[in-house]
Amino acid sequence: MARAVRHRGPDGFGLALERGAGFVSTRLAIVDLPRGWQPLRSGCHQRGAPPPFATRSHQRGAPPPFATPQGGGLLVYNGEVYNHPELRADLRRRGEKFESESDTEVVLRLLERDGLAALHRLNGQFALAWWHAEARRLVLVRDRFGVRPLYYALSDDGTLVFGSEAKALFASGEVSASPDLQGLDDIFTLWGARPPRTPFRGVSQLPPGGLLVWEQGKLTAERAWWSADAGGGAPRGDLGELLRDSVALRLRADVPVGAYLSGGLDSSVITALAREEAGHRLRTFSVAFSDPLFDERAHQEVVARALGTDHHTVQITPGDIAAAFPEVIRHAESPLVRTAPVPLFLLAQEVRRHSITVVITGEGADELFWGYDLFKEVTIRELHDREPERALGLLDQLYPYLGAGGARRGPAWRRFLLETGGRDDPLRSHLTRVQATATVKAFYHPDVVAELDGKASSVDRLRSELPESFGRWSPLQRAAWLEVKTLLGPYLLAAQGDRVAMAHGVEGRFPFLDHRVYEHAGALAPERKLDGMRDKIALREVAATLLPAEAAARPKQPYRAPEVAPFFSPDSPEWVRDLLSPAGLSEAGIWDERRVAGLVRRAQAGRVEGIRESMALVGILSTGLWHRAFMGQDAGGYSPETAEPRVRIDNTSEAAGKELA
Secondary structure: OOHHHHHHOEOOEEEEEEOOEEEEEEEOOOOOOOOOOOOEEOOOOOOOOOOOOOHHHHHOOOOOOOOOOOOOEEEEEEEEEOOHHHHHHHHHHOOOOOOOOOHHHHHHHHHHHHHHHHHHHOOEEEEEEEEEOOOOEEEEEEOOOOOOOOEEEEOOOOOEEEEOOHHHHHHOOOOOOOEOHHHHHHHHHHOOOOOOOOOEOOOEEOOOOEEEEEEOOEEEEEEEOOOOOOOOOOOOOOHHHHHHHHHHHHOOOOOOEEEEOOOOHHHHHHHHHHHHHHOOOOEEEEEEEOOOOOOOHHHHHHHHHHHOOEEEEEEEOHHHHHHHHHHHHHHHOOOOOOOOHHHHHHHHHHHHHOOOOEEEOOOOHHHHOOOOHHHHHHHHHHHHOOOHHHHHHHHOOOOHHHOOOOHHHOHHHHHHHHHOOOOOOOOHHHHHHHHHHHHHHHHEOHHHHHHHOOOOOHHHHHHHOOOOOHHHOOHHHHHHHHHHHHHHHHHHOHHHHHHHHHOOOOEEEOHHHOHHHHHHHHHOOHHHOEEOOEEOHHHHHHHHOOOOHHHHOOOOOOOOOOOOOOOOOOOOOHHHHHHHOHHHHHHHOOEOHHHHHHHHHHHHOOOOOOHHHHHHHHHHHHHHHHHHHHHOOOOOOOOOOOOOOOEEEEOOOOOOOEEEO
8 A cells, every 4th residue: 555655655654553453654754854754653651531522623513522542542644734833832831742843743642632623723734544443443534625635445344444545545455446437427527526426436535624433343423524614704814914824834844845836826926925934045836838828937937037036947748748648647546627737747746856845836816815717707697687788798808818709709608608507506606617528428438328317416416515504605605615615626636736746745735725814715805806807806915015016917817738739649649549449448438439439530630629629538538548547457566665664563462562663
């Protein structure tokens, strides 16, 4: 299992053996490099058993209270808790003594002191497993936004297998890989499988802000310890100071920290704050494209020069995307409908070559401050119900990169954006994306259509899981909540975030996803986020104090990458033709060979230009790669591990409790 996720922790691993249980941690060393090894067992100097669950956690639906015997806990933990120095100081005042400066030890001591109520004090991104050998109880926890992944599978005999990636589960020998058609249907509806569903049958994801308790061979609880909502109340504090503190916390590391600089507002604000806090020349990294349609390097260079960063650019060609696409799919563990994760995979590779282990980025700002054009669509639809002519005028200002004229900007395009979904449909804001993405479903094999027939669709399941208060929220609040739930977690933080960065042992950190910033944004008046067609009002005011005027006022340019050109050019790789052949398509059994052949002919003739057919092509190709990587000829094949574990804890014999290092 450790070999399968060695890329996530290239600096070594630790092992703990219990009677009937085993735990392994691969380490990406960032904090307390000499001593921060895992698994970590609580020491004999631990002072007292923890109290039961605190009231707040229990009222939110936590499982029944429990306590941990003295010295009985063990922690395996992926991620970072940035406020660990403050938490350690508080625990010292309460009588605790520490053997390291690691955040891992702080998290374990705090959990054993305060129970799961301690989770609300953690400011960070994490997936953790907390084990109590005497009770044979395991608690799995995932951070608020699901920055760090956590997969698990439960067999009929009660065996629980878990890991940071699904490939670790398959490497255990306890879980086999096979497709889950409803999970795949999620991807071809919403861009990513929504937890707990995955594209693998019998494999689940712990949802963001989720908690699971397994005890004595049974799953006894699975619920949320934190959940996103639409906000409310009054903003607490000043946005600029909150962001400054969030960035300062995320610069804490015993290794070099860099920044991703896309040239847009969000990453530029974070880079400016990081440059001020770092106290040295910050290294920044950007993606550029050989195709000017996607290239933003001019904007990146303006900000880099203004901030005086040590800037590095990785130029991506269509050939680079095609060459790296199979490896990206193996790390994403999912089919994709966009190629956008590939340049970020290559960017992380370059970051690691520069000996950078941690990067801070601007993800989350568009969801918090309503920066996507999707939110403007909501405003225009609401206006269209009252003032149709004015709404049509505003609509023509959207999506300038699509070009003027043609079918895309004609009456059919306008009707699609304005009339998709009824006024009372709670998912109205997202149905245009759903319909555009779902073009790929027209290529399903008849057997797949038959198996999905009669089962709740991805959209129906989403409707059934909306919060009770959803109907009381404004259309823009609904859109923001849906964007966090359907795009940010399942796709942006996964395929474009954790997976492509950790493939190279690079940890991404996201200052906008500090829960305090999220709560502040939720409490802002709507016009402080979107005022007509002016977006991110409050954030732009902060940017105006940090950036050149042209950067602070720059309109949103969505990050995109070439999607057809990489796979349909004279020098495209052989695997493309192989996967799109009748024999290649039949391997996975997902696609109708005849229908796909027609789409391929259009692509070969250069007649696929629209977003819908582009996503369909990427989805079909990536499904073939995904199937081969996990269920076909390329499955398995992990390289042997020759090193000894840096930590070994063995409680399987009379020598129980002996720890070797």
